[in-house]
Amino acid sequence: MEQIVQQIYELLFSYKIIKAYNCMTRLRILLGSTDGLPLEKIKAFDNVLGTAVNGSELQIILGPGKAEKAAVLMQKLLEKSAERSEAQNNDAFGEAEKVHAAVKAKNATPFKLLLRTIANIFLPLIPAFIACGLITGLLNIILKVDPALSAQPLLKVLQVAGTSVFWGMNIFVGVNAAREFGASPMLGGTMAVIITHPMLAGITVFGEELSPGRGGIIAVLLVVAFSSWLEKRLHGLIPQMFDLFLTPLLVILLSALPALLILQPIGGMAADAVGTAVTGAIDSGGMFTGFILGGIFLPLVITGLHQGLTPIHAQLLSQYGVTVLLPILAMAGAGQVGAACAVYVKTKNQRLKKTILAALPVGIMGVGEPLIYGVTMPLGRPFFTACIGGAFGGSVQAAYHVGASALGISGLPLFAATDNIAGYLAGLLTAYGVGFAATYLAGFDDPA
Numbered sequence: 001m002e003q004i005v006q007q008i009y010e011l012l013f014s015y016k017i018i019k020a021y022n023c024m025t026r027l028r029i030l031l032g033s034t035d036g037l038p039l040e041k042i043k044a045f046d047n048v049l050g051t052a053v054n055g056s057e058l059q060i061i062l063g064p065g066k067a068e069k070a071a072v073l074m075q076k077l078l079e080k081s082a083e084r085s086e087a088q089n090n091d092a093f094g095e096a097e098k099v100h101a102a103v104k105a106k107n108a109t110p111f112k113l114l115l116r117t118i119a120n121i122f123l124p125l126i127p128a129f130i131a132c133g134l135i136t137g138l139l140n141i142i143l144k145v146d147p148a149l150s151a152q153p154l155l156k157v158l159q160v161a162g163t164s165v166f167w168g169m170n171i172f173v174g175v176n177a178a179r180e181f182g183a184s185p186m187l188g189g190t191m192a193v194i195i196t197h198p199m200l201a202g203i204t205v206f207g208e209e210l211s212p213g214r215g216g217i218i219a220v221l222l223v224v225a226f227s228s229w230l231e232k233r234l235h236g237l238i239p240q241m242f243d244l245f246l247t248p249l250l251v252i253l254l255s256a257l258p259a260l261l262i263l264q265p266i267g268g269m270a271a272d273a274v275g276t277a278v279t280g281a282i283d284s285g286g287m288f289t290g291f292i293l294g295g296i297f298l299p300l301v302i303t304g305l306h307q308g309l310t311p312i313h314a315q316l317l318s319q320y321g322v323t324v325l326l327p328i329l330a331m332a333g334a335g336q337v338g339a340a341c342a343v344y345v346k347t348k349n350q351r352l353k354k355t356i357l358a359a360l361p362v363g364i365m366g367v368g369e370p371l372i373y374g375v376t377m378p379l380g381r382p383f384f385t386a387c388i389g390g391a392f393g394g395s396v397q398a399a400y401h402v403g404a405s406a407l408g409i410s411g412l413p414l415f416a417a418t419d420n421i422a423g424y425l426a427g428l429l430t431a432y433g434v435g436f437a438a439t440y441l442a443g444f445d446d447p448a
Helices: 002-015 039-043 066-088 092-107 110-145 147-151 153-180 185-196 216-237 240-285 287-303 305-320 325-346 350-364 369-379 381-400 412-417 421-442
Strands: 017-022 026-031 050-054 057-061
Touching (some): 002 026, 002 039, 050 369, 110 153, 110 305, 110 412, 153 305, 325 350, 325 381, 369 381, 381 421, 412 421
Antiparallel strands (some): 050 057
């Protein structure tokens, strides 16, 4: 891996590497310029499954584990380069910061910033959603086999563990939202507790009966956005010697009533509308709605718009205990698996076969990016036939009305967190099969 990262570094040096970091499967490199990037040379390296360019960011698909290691190695090379540059010219850092600022300004459209903020609020919660969702799903399987086990103390403890993230979700969202809004995280968490506190039940203020937790995370986001704005304004108005104790006090006192009487009811109406719209669309549209949603999700992933769905999943989990949206959208990745298998069967390109074998296991486990960027997108038609597989799989999920009690997992592992295992597996196999058949029949231009 060190040799590959060194070669990538040398290829990209003239493009002004600003920063290197990673997600689960990708080494992400922020560049000062992306004109004429040597993408084909990068793709030719061993372990590189594909590339993508998003604005001024080059994304190199390496797979889980490898992406993190590559980011660490690349960052070390950048640090060594910076030390050498500083010794030669102390003004070099100033130029890099200017380039970085220009890149950020170029990509800082309001909609992209909103999606980024949403992702930053909810992504830290994903591990908790995965763990608690899998515990809940496995308990459901156990209790279906023997309902009498529900009286066992150990299973009761596991039930507590499985539902814990939902009990604390409003607080977690409040803390993360305040941090993203540039305010005190614990004040954000406190505001979330205020609108969730069970003692609100039975209290009537100005003729308005208060309701604990109404509006779920949507209400929390509205309330914390307001309290964060107020906090930042107060920091600028209150003298520094009084700021430490006076600002938090005023934030709570001035935010509590507007939060309970105005923002929470608005959040409640919005949350009800979201829940009704999603479940209603799937109930009334049935297989057709599932077909559309399963078919369009991959293009949403490519454009990054899928990040806007995270709070909807979280709201459905908070409101109903399951999200009926996730099993449908998970079929997009299953369609990729089927399409990749068809490519493997038909291609005579040994490098492409090797790429598929490397990416297929993580694709089955729900991480689809290596297959998307390393196999189906570069080939063209297989990407669209994979979408067809996802569409048919989504229609089956909608027909069985499968719900998932987890968030952040996909593919085969998601079955353990669903309330209809047979229905989910039927949709998964449908997506595999249709993705394979559509790709095999449509064909592709086999690379030399």
